[in-house]
Amino acid sequence: MTRRSLYRMIAVFLLTASGFGMAAHARAEPTSAVVLMYHRFGETEYPSTSVDMDQFLAHVEELTNGGYEVLPLPEIVAALNTGTPLPDRAVAITVDDAYASVYEKAWPVLKEKGLPFTLFVATDPVDRGIEGYMTWDNIRELSDAGVTIGSQAVTHPHMPRMSSERNRTELTRSADILQEHLGARPTLFAYPYGEASLDVMGLAKEAGYVAGFGQHSGTANTTSALFYLPRFPINVHYGGVDRFKRLVNTMALPVSGLTPRDPLLPVQGTGNPPAFGFTVDGVTEGLDGLNCYHSDASSITQMEKLGNRVEVRFDSAFAPGRTRINCTMPTRNGRWRWFGMQYYVPPQ
Incomplete structure (x- = not known):
């Protein structure tokens, strides 16, 4: 059995996992992975959330030739939850908000290089056909090609400011919509703006998600909160290849x-x-x-x-x-x- 097959088997059992505090199985050198977070690609008018294409191509070159193993995010989550060892320098790529530049500019590069990634979708802008966002046909094409699709709620709200009832609707309704369009219910959730609370985390677990992601830096490991896992944000200001190399080589600080x-x-x-x-x-x-x-x-x-x-x-x-x-x-x-x-x- 290959390592990837083992991870996929673990991912199936992950749906029965529980707990939204610290994940179990901490070790002296815990299972860990670097999770990267992108938003836009080559959209120069949004420097705080976009990365230059030259930068992105340099990142992809480093990931494909620098001794890393880029894995699907569900496999990393499964390993973190169970303490199953991951390879040194394991990396996951995530993209938030389903902007059109993901489909037009990033997807062709990632597809050509065979790099898995996860797309977190806020469903309302896609439903409304807002300019600058992907369409459901675009997202369905990615899903059919093996891209993991996660939820980022319906309206991308500031969830800690919302009522529990509103947040419960955002969590469940977005999953319903994604299942309707893609035929599969999402199990991963990214908190809009990286904003969360213990109450929101509990609601995400209650809604059937198995892990949640913020926008705080750090190396995800077996002592990380499974429903508030860190990701390294990447944008044009912090997208230089030297800094990128430092990030993807970080190790866990288990706490x-x-x-x-x-x-x-x-x-x-x-x-x-x-x-x-x-x-x-x-x-x-x-x-x-x-x-x-x-x-x-x-x-x-x-x-x-x-x-x-x-x-x-x-x-x-x-x-x-x-x-x-x-x-x-x-x-x-x-x-x-x-x-x-x-x-x-x-x-x-």
Whole structure:
């Protein structure tokens, strides 16, 4: 039996898996994979969500000739859930929002190179035939060719701001629509804008999904929250091939005891700024080189390491919107370990 056949068998059983907290089976060097996130291709008017085609072609060249194994995302999710070993430098490609440039520019390249990828679809823009988005015929062609199709809700809302009833409808209705058009129900979900909460994660599991993905950086591994898995965002500003090589060579920074676990923070009061902390599992060498950074206007006032426990404190509340925290440490072999989180504060 080939390794890929084994992964596919595991993926079938994944539908019976449970839990939306930390995935099980952490090990000294856990099963891990880098998951990449793209949106648009060659759309120069959207630099924050698009990648230049020259950049993308360089990425594909690196992935096909640099000693990586690009695997279908369901196989990686199955391995993370069960602790089944993945090859070193396992990579998955994901694309959000189903823009037309995916079909017109990226798909021919990926098809020619035989690289699997996952497309996350918000169904409403496709249903409405909005200019700049793929059509159902386009998406059906990709699905028939073996591309994994996941959901990104119906209307691409800010889910932590919505009611549970609204979110439940977004999750189930989008799956119904995808099944209607493609003949298969999606099992993977990408939170719009990467915004989630423990409540939203629970609703995603309740709706029949087996994993959920954010937009925070980091290497997905067996200690990652299965319903809030990280992905490295790629765009024109951060799409240079040298940086790309660093990202696809990152290793897991396995953690436990994350606080706060809920990506949704209050606007003010207790819990904002968060008392951010985690314990590094199974890795002792190089902890002196671990550093954390964040994207908010507030400052890190204290970062304390008590053995393998890391505690970070901030001088003021996080502003409304998204704040990303990245913690990295170098290894002896020149690669980096990376753990990240995204927290969301709703508008006042």
